[in-house]
Amino acid sequence: MTTYPILSVTTFLPLVGAAAIFFLNERLARWIALATTLATLALSVPLYLQFDKASSALQFVEVARWIPSWNVSYGMGVDGISLPFVFLSVLMSVLCVAVSWTAVQTRVRDFYAALLVSETAMVGLFAATNFFLFYLFWELMIVPLFLLIGVWGGPGRTYAAVKFLMFTLAGSVLMLVGLIALLYLGNTLDFQELAGATRLNPTAQAWLFVAFLAAFAVKVPMFPVHTWLPDAHTEAPTAGSVILAGILLKMGAYGFLRISLPILPDAVQLFLTPMLVLSATAIVYGAYVTLAQTDVKRLIAYSSISHMGFVTLGIFTLNRNGVEGAILQMVNHGIVTGALFLCIGMIYERTHTREIADYGGLAKVAPIYSTFLALFCLAAAGFPGLNSFVGEFLIISGGFKARAWLGVMGVWGVALGTTYILWLYYRVVLGEVRPKLRELRLDLNLREVATLVPLALLVLVIGVYPEIVLSFLRASVTQLLGAVSGAGTVGRL
Amino acid sequence: MTDLLLLLPEIVLVVMALSLIVVARRVERAQSAAIFTVIAAAAAIFAGWAFSGAGPATGFGATISGDGYAQFFNVLFAANLALAALLSVKHLDAEHVRPAEFYALLLLSSTGMMLAAAATDLLVVYLGLELMTLCSYIMVGITRDRSISNEAAIKYFLLASFASALLLYGISLAYGVTGATDFQAIASAASSRGLAGHPLLLVAVALVAVGLAFKIAAVPFHAWAPDAYQGASAPVAAFLAAGSKAAGLAALGRVGLIAFAPEQRVWAGILVGLAALSIAGGSLLALSQSNMKRLLAYSSIAHAGYALLGLVSGTPDGISATMTYSFVYAFMTLGAFGVVIGLGERGEDLAGFRGLAATAPGTAALMLLFLLSLTGIPPTAGFAAKFGVILNAVRSGHLVLAVLAVVCSVVSAFFYLRVAVYMYMTEPQGVAPGRLPAEVSAALAVAAFLTIMGGMFPETFTAWTVPPS
Numbered sequence: 001m002t003t004y005p006i007l008s009v010t011t012f013l014p015l016v017g018a019a020a021i022f023f024l025n026e027r028l029a030r031w032i033a034l035a036t037t038l039a040t041l042a043l044s045v046p047l048y049l050q051f052d053k054a055s056s057a058l059q060f061v062e063v064a065r066w067i068p069s070w071n072v073s074y075g076m077g078v079d080g081i082s083l084p085f086v087f088l089s090v091l092m093s094v095l096c097v098a099v100s101w102t103a104v105q106t107r108v109r110d111f112y113a114a115l116l117v118s119e120t121a122m123v124g125l126f127a128a129t130n131f132f133l134f135y136l137f138w139e140l141m142i143v144p145l146f147l148l149i150g151v152w153g154g155p156g157r158t159y160a161a162v163k164f165l166m167f168t169l170a171g172s173v174l175m176l177v178g179l180i181a182l183l184y185l186g187n188t189l190d191f192q193e194l195a196g197a198t199r200l201n202p203t204a205q206a207w208l209f210v211a212f213l214a215a216f217a218v219k220v221p222m223f224p225v226h227t228w229l230p231d232a233h234t235e236a237p238t239a240g241s242v243i244l245a246g247i248l249l250k251m252g253a254y255g256f257l258r259i260s261l262p263i264l265p266d267a268v269q270l271f272l273t274p275m276l277v278l279s280a281t282a283i284v285y286g287a288y289v290t291l292a293q294t295d296v297k298r299l300i301a302y303s304s305i306s307h308m309g310f311v312t313l314g315i316f317t318l319n320r321n322g323v324e325g326a327i328l329q330m331v332n333h334g335i336v337t338g339a340l341f342l343c344i345g346m347i348y349e350r351t352h353t354r355e356i357a358d359y360g361g362l363a364k365v366a367p368i369y370s371t372f373l374a375l376f377c378l379a380a381a382g383f384p385g386l387n388s389f390v391g392e393f394l395i396i397s398g399g400f401k402a403r404a405w406l407g408v409m410g411v412w413g414v415a416l417g418t419t420y421i422l423w424l425y426y427r428v429v430l431g432e433v434r435p436k437l438r439e440l441r442l443d444l445n446l447r448e449v450a451t452l453v454p455l456a457l458l459v460l461v462i463g464v465y466p467e468i469v470l471s472f473l474r475a476s477v478t479q480l481l482g483a484v485s486g487a488g489t490v491g492r493l
Numbered sequence: 494m495t496d497l498l499l500l501l502p503e504i505v506l507v508v509m510a511l512s513l514i515v516v517a518r519r520v521e522r523a524q525s526a527a528i529f530t531v532i533a534a535a536a537a538i539f540a541g542w543a544f545s546g547a548g549p550a551t552g553f554g555a556t557i558s559g560d561g562y563a564q565f566f567n568v569l570f571a572a573n574l575a576l577a578a579l580l581s582v583k584h585l586d587a588e589h590v591r592p593a594e595f596y597a598l599l600l601l602s603s604t605g606m607m608l609a610a611a612a613t614d615l616l617v618v619y620l621g622l623e624l625m626t627l628c629s630y631i632m633v634g635i636t637r638d639r640s641i642s643n644e645a646a647i648k649y650f651l652l653a654s655f656a657s658a659l660l661l662y663g664i665s666l667a668y669g670v671t672g673a674t675d676f677q678a679i680a681s682a683a684s685s686r687g688l689a690g691h692p693l694l695l696v697a698v699a700l701v702a703v704g705l706a707f708k709i710a711a712v713p714f715h716a717w718a719p720d721a722y723q724g725a726s727a728p729v730a731a732f733l734a735a736g737s738k739a740a741g742l743a744a745l746g747r748v749g750l751i752a753f754a755p756e757q758r759v760w761a762g763i764l765v766g767l768a769a770l771s772i773a774g775g776s777l778l779a780l781s782q783s784n785m786k787r788l789l790a791y792s793s794i795a796h797a798g799y800a801l802l803g804l805v806s807g808t809p810d811g812i813s814a815t816m817t818y819s820f821v822y823a824f825m826t827l828g829a830f831g832v833v834i835g836l837g838e839r840g841e842d843l844a845g846f847r848g849l850a851a852t853a854p855g856t857a858a859l860m861l862l863f864l865l866s867l868t869g870i871p872p873t874a875g876f877a878a879k880f881g882v883i884l885n886a887v888r889s890g891h892l893v894l895a896v897l898a899v900v901c902s903v904v905s906a907f908f909y910l911r912v913a914v915y916m917y918m919t920e921p922q923g924v925a926p927g928r929l930p931a932e933v934s935a936a937l938a939v940a941a942f943l944t945i946m947g948g949m950f951p952e953t954f955t956a957w958t959v960p961p962s
Contacts (some may be wrong), residue, residue, distance in 0.1 A: 176880075
């Protein structure tokens with residue numbers, strides 16, 4: 001194995017970079033940020049190469065004494081479920097730096113420092129092996145994003161930032177109570193020890209589930225606590241939207257997988273039906289609301305609610321197809337929605353409008369841009385051969401296995417999804433060129449193409465060969481399902 | 494004679510205070526007196542550390558203890574003294590206050606706090622707290638030409654005297670029932686002679702709790718704090734917020750764990766009520782404040798409630814959590830006040846923080862750190878401390894109280910982070926603030942360092958939090 005504590009280095013290198021940016025010259029900020037994120041990406045490579053896919057155990061484990069009086073240690077490690085998100089986090093961070101290169105002109109230093117702090121929080125969250133550390137990174141994530149939205153965002157940024165902050169804080173403090181109660185009841189916060197220990201009694205589990213649900217549901221976001229998302233996504237600067245859509249939304253779903261399912265299996269069974277109903281509602285309701293949007297960013301934001309509905313649906317089918325599909329869909333959604341926000345950000349930098357009505361005929365003036373957008377739009381619509389298709393297919397088949405109406409809702413959502421995304425593409429790219437757009441240099445430059453290419457490759461590769469992600473998941477998902485199914489009634493529900 | 498070793502830190506401070514008074518007429522500039530005071534604080538910490546264990550366990554007829562508990566609070570009070578001394582410099586020069594007198598009062602007030610934490614006798618607790626409070630009245634009103642300052646001093650004086658009277662009355666009742674003012678004697682009298690549950694003793698318990706609740710500004714005995722903090726100069730407000738609260742908590746901890754241990758149920762019941770009211774009241778009342786000193790005053794009320802969460806269990810672990818909390822709170826509140834002081838006149842009003850991140854990014858980042866810590870967001874010391882006390886509340890079965898505490902910390906996020914919104918998300922107004930004075934920077938650096946350290950490595954503080962024996 002490797003000789004350096006690879007997860008800790010990957011997690012904390014961005015923090016070092018942030019400190020360097022804060023104390024060094026403003027002009028160097030971009031370059032330091034780029035160097036830091038690239039170095040982090042490079043240093044994380046051994047994780048993917050040396051990962052043992054056959055094992056469901058935590059790998060690259062690091063443990064150190066930290067707070068013995070609360071029985072909390074510093075623990076890092078990844079399994080098949082967390083590894084894809086570590087990769088997504090470090091990759092997205094590089095792209096966020098790249099896309100902000102010219103877009104952010106004010107208080108550049110603070111911007112990149114905040115971005116790097118958020119990278120630390122993202123990677124750390126997915127690498128944490130105990131709840132205390134998880135919570136620490138969970139909360140650490142809020143502050144830089146609050147600043148990213150509120151300082152560099154659009155016209156309604158302050159409102160959006162405060163709304164984001166209050167929603168997420170309100171959710172996470174209940175998680176804090178749950179965490180403390182869990183520590184009190186189980187006298188440990190280590191995920192594995194908690195999952196392996198004797199089950200808590202069902203009542204305690206139910207209360208804890210509700211406490212954690214408050215935090216996770218806000219982050220996902222699940223219907224009906226999704227209302228912060230359209231504001232935050234729309235007003236955030238491009239990099240902020242990418243991090244929100246690409247990573248932050250996954251944290252909630254990851255919380256379900258890492259905490260609710262293995263540690264509170266009886267409560268999961270108890271709340272199964274409400275969770276599935278909420279997920280299905282999010283899929284269909286989110287899709288209809290998306291159809292009505294006139295602002296490009298808002299449209300993509302609402303589509304996230306629908307797409308994340310698929311994820312929670314997949315998780316709570318509690319069968320292999322559903323859960324594997326959900327995790328794959330989380331990765332895919334991060335890639336595709338991240339890419340769409342990048343695309344929107346690039347064009348917004350030139351036109352300064354987000355209204356769909358102001359666009360039209362981009363294909364004629366910006367062919368390269370339109371090609372990329374076509375690829376990502378098709379991916380978002382779940383076009384076969386592209387990445388999202390596989391995830392949605394797995395989730396829907398898992399849904400049919402669990403309860404037939406879930407599958408039907410899923411198909412309904414996909415149909416609506418195809419409609420809104422292709423209609424968006426039609427209005428923005430096809431048709432007559434708007435006169436105002438003619439005077440602008442709209443097509444992408446080399447830096448922007450380089451930003452989009454990695455995501456385009458991922459879309460194609462995962463679409464053609466989903467095993468590249470699924471093979472990482474398999475062993476861990478088997479173990480997870482084993483843990484959940486140990487509780488009471490299982491199988492067809 | 495070896496008894497004196499127990500009081501070495503106090504003696505150092507008193508000697509320094511008296512010498513300052515002697516040379517008062519010659520001290521023109523605040524800076525020299527401040528350096529003198531910082532040296533005194535350092536000497537007190539050193540004296541306490543170097544001679545720890547050298548003296549007897551208790552002295553002066555078992556009224557003073559030299560245990561780890563007292564030593565911990567000695568360090569806290571000395572550090573508080575040093576930081577407050579640094580933060581006062583600019584203000585004293587601007588207001589033309591005679592520096593020597595002010596610093597002498599600061600030293601004597603800290604002496605009182607140390608006495609209160611070391612005392613194992615109700616009368617000595619009373620003496621210590623009175624010494625602290627009497628000096629505080631004068632410091633609050635030391636800018637004689639300002640009417641708001643005079644008003645604050647009078648209000649503070651009237652309410653606090655009333656509280657002292659209640660405390661004294663409680664002490665006398667306890668003496669009447671048990672025949673002792675010594676903690677151990679009260680406890681053993683209550684348990685061995687079957688006096689536990691004696692109605693008069695319960696009244697005494699309640700009165701002592703109320704008297705001490707005034708000192709820590711717990712709701713409903715908080716009314717003096719916002720006015721006193723707003724009327725006082727910011728450094729004095731910071732000194733009181735951090736020090737007076739810690740002194741009150743130190744006394745509450747020792748009295749509750751030892752003297753009133755047989756009355757634990759009543760005592761805990763009172764503390765639960767005080768904690769719940771303070772957390773909810775402080776957080777809600779702070780929402781509408783636009784004066785920074787007033788905002789921090791209400792915040793200090795809420796934090797008194799959080800600190801009390803550690804004491805409701807009456808266990809040594811809980812007291813450790815409260816000790817950590819008061820230590821951490823002292824530094825984060827001194828930090829927040831420090832930024833207010835560093836910004837001068839504009840720092841006293843919320844609007845003065847407009848666009849601060851654009852004009853003074855370093856200062857804004859520091860303020861953000863202290864605000865996050867006050868809110869209890871990791872990875873700051875405020876979070877670790879809050880975690881400790883809430884864990885203690887859950888362990889002692891006060892789950893509802895724990896939920897109330899975290900819900901109120903969301904409420905508090907709203908007003909703390911409103912300052913952050915002003916700093917980061919509004920346009921700057923007027924001239925950019927100048928550089929922070931060197932003394933203020935030094936104080937802020939210490940506070941920021943401890944706020945980060947305490948968050949990253951919570952164990953660093955807890956190792957020193959020895960419950961009273």
